[in-house]
Amino acid sequence: MGLAIYSLWHREVLRFLLDRARVFSSLGQPVIFWLLFSGALGQSSFRPGQLGYGEYFFVGGLAMTLLFTAIFSTITVIEDRKEGFLQGVLVAPVPRLAIVLGKVLGSTTLALLNGLVFCALMPVAGVPWTPLGLLTVVGVMTILALALAGMGYSLAWLMDSSAGYHGIMMVLFMPMLLLSGAFFPAQGAHWVMRGLMTVNPLTYGVGALRHAIYGSNSPATADLPGMPACLLVSVGFAAAMLALGTLTTLRRTARDAN
Amino acid sequence: MSAAVEVRGVSFAYGERVALRDVSVSVERGVTHAFLGPNGSGKSTLFKILATILPPQRGTVRILGLDVETQLAAVRRHLGVVFQAPALDRKLSVRRNLEYGGHLYGLRGGALRRTIDEMLAHTGLRDRANEPVERLSGGLKRRVELAKGLMGTPDVLLLDEPTTGLDPGARKDLWQFLASRSGLTVLATTHLMDEAQLAGRITILHEGGVVAEGTPSELEQLVGGELLQLRSPDPARLAEAVKARFGVETKVLEHTLRIRAADAHRLIGDLVDAFGDQIDAVTLSHPTLEDVYIEKTGHRFWAADAEGA
Numbered sequence: 001m002g003l004a005i006y007s008l009w010h011r012e013v014l015r016f017l018l019d020r021a022r023v024f025s026s027l028g029q030p031v032i033f034w035l036l037f038s039g040a041l042g043q044s045s046f047r048p049g050q051l052g053y054g055e056y057f058f059v060g061g062l063a064m065t066l067l068f069t070a071i072f073s074t075i076t077v078i079e080d081r082k083e084g085f086l087q088g089v090l091v092a093p094v095p096r097l098a099i100v101l102g103k104v105l106g107s108t109t110l111a112l113l114n115g116l117v118f119c120a121l122m123p124v125a126g127v128p129w130t131p132l133g134l135l136t137v138v139g140v141m142t143i144l145a146l147a148l149a150g151m152g153y154s155l156a157w158l159m160d161s162s163a164g165y166h167g168i169m170m171v172l173f174m175p176m177l178l179l180s181g182a183f184f185p186a187q188g189a190h191w192v193m194r195g196l197m198t199v200n201p202l203t204y205g206v207g208a209l210r211h212a213i214y215g216s217n218s219p220a221t222a223d224l225p226g227m228p229a230c231l232l233v234s235v236g237f238a239a240a241m242l243a244l245g246t247l248t249t250l251r252r253t254a255r256d257a258n
Numbered sequence: 259m260s261a262a263v264e265v266r267g268v269s270f271a272y273g274e275r276v277a278l279r280d281v282s283v284s285v286e287r288g289v290t291h292a293f294l295g296p297n298g299s300g301k302s303t304l305f306k307i308l309a310t311i312l313p314p315q316r317g318t319v320r321i322l323g324l325d326v327e328t329q330l331a332a333v334r335r336h337l338g339v340v341f342q343a344p345a346l347d348r349k350l351s352v353r354r355n356l357e358y359g360g361h362l363y364g365l366r367g368g369a370l371r372r373t374i375d376e377m378l379a380h381t382g383l384r385d386r387a388n389e390p391v392e393r394l395s396g397g398l399k400r401r402v403e404l405a406k407g408l409m410g411t412p413d414v415l416l417l418d419e420p421t422t423g424l425d426p427g428a429r430k431d432l433w434q435f436l437a438s439r440s441g442l443t444v445l446a447t448t449h450l451m452d453e454a455q456l457a458g459r460i461t462i463l464h465e466g467g468v469v470a471e472g473t474p475s476e477l478e479q480l481v482g483g484e485l486l487q488l489r490s491p492d493p494a495r496l497a498e499a500v501k502a503r504f505g506v507e508t509k510v511l512e513h514t515l516r517i518r519a520a521d522a523h524r525l526i527g528d529l530v531d532a533f534g535d536q537i538d539a540v541t542l543s544h545p546t547l548e549d550v551y552i553e554k555t556g557h558r559f560w561a562a563d564a565e566g567a
């Protein structure tokens with residue numbers, strides 16, 4: 001099974017790297033968003049966590065990089081199904097768990113790679129960084145990337161068209177990102193939004209990234225849930241999404257034959 | 259030794275629509291076997307059941323004596339499957355595609371390289387191994403698919419409409435290649451008469467059931483004799499008259515009256531003398547697979563195709 005997982009992972013990463021448009025857009029989008037938002041709001045009096053908006057939104061851009069890379073690379077499940085590739089794997093002497101792990105680990109790797117590249121913006125954004133902080137950021141990004149890739153994969157496994165998947169992305173994943181503390185903090189938001197932000201698991205992932213960068217005694221993290229809570233929820237989110245992906249894949253249905 | 263494939267009393271329905279009814283087929287080891295039928299005849303469903311992607315709802319399927327339901331993992335180790343939809347990564351090289359195919363069957367390192375080189379040599383793709391698949395012609399792409407399906411050195415190879423989109427020359431090449439692999443049992447679905455003709459044995463499917471089975475020549479002999487086709491504006495009236503006068507069996511299909519007899523050609527002169535005014539054209543031929551199909555089902559092959567689609 002290890003070989004099959006490796007093979008599917010390798011294919012995922014290779015196909016991404018060979019597709020220049022995908023490499024460019026998955027990195028370009030968060031960078032452009034960051035430039036636009038920090039340019040527009042950088043001089044304003046909106047200073048969440050006592051940070052300039054450019055600095056505040058850096059972690060948002062990072063979360064966005066992870067989300068979009070993971071989501072866009074799991075869309076390939078739909079293409080694989082449309083073409084005969086997935087069927088070829090389903091009839092091979094390979095456990096279905098290998099498909100989940102190969103695909104999800106592939107997407108996780110890509111998200112992590114893009115996340116690391118985005119981290120190069122830290123000095124530009126004026127984000128403080130230390131080797132230990134960076135290491136913690138990488139750890140949190142890994143957990144978060146796993147969760148998001150698992151989520152994207154589970155949904156893609158159940159969908160028939162990538163157009164439909166894009167629709168879901170706009171009504172589910174975009175609001176999830178907007179209400180995660182990536183763009184604005186919970187403080188000062190309408191109570192409905194605050195409620196949604198509390199139940200949104202991504203809030204805790206974004207929170208963990210902020211804790212990793214600023215530590216727990218900074219105004220930047222003062223209004224967030226504590227680091228242990230952020231980590232616990234994020235790990236739970238990842239575990240739940242991996243379990244969901246596995247369950248959907250293990251079910252042998254007539255759809256496999258389409 | 260058990261048969262390569264043993265299908266017994268298999269039925270399958272998609273909701274209300276019955277795709278297979280009580281199908282039984284046995285395929286000997288080492289032969290090439292075609293499942294011939296128009297769209298909607300159930301051949302694709304049978305293919306999916308054999309490929310272990312759909313479980314049979316009723317009946318049993320054994321591949322090399324192994325049950326596809328209870329011994330699924332073992333069955334899959336002996337099976338190679340080439341689907342109709344392309345399964346290749348077009349941007350990746352031929353070699354890379356075969357590598358990924360081999361991984362799924364546990365091949366790595368030297369064994370993987372040797373198998374790939376062997377496949378490239380056998381399919382005549384050695385010179386193109388490092389090119390991206392998208393640069394190959396349709397026929398060559400199909401060969402890569404085939405090579406990928408053979409990476410696990412299967413005992414039984416399943417092909418779904420293997421030569422769709424190929425020219426007749428490439429089609430013949432492919433079947434010759436398949437027949438040349440000794441010990442390999444090949445099962446292919448097809449809706450093309452001339453493709454089925456290339457197989458060692460043929461099973462004809464119609465509306466989810468088996469209507470005839472045998473070697474191509476056996477099937478043609480099933481119809482036997484010569485076939486006389488008379489084109490007529492009113493074939494039903496002509497049929498009555500011909501039957502009354504000559505006492506031969508006739509069949510009406512659209513605008514033609516079909517007469518099958520051992521020496522049908524002897525009738526031509528008398529028929530034209532007697533009913534020349536009712537006959538537009540006369541054709542004499544030896545029975546083909548299409549005639550077998552018509553004989554067994556009362557439908558024209560392509561007409562059934564259109565109904566099924």
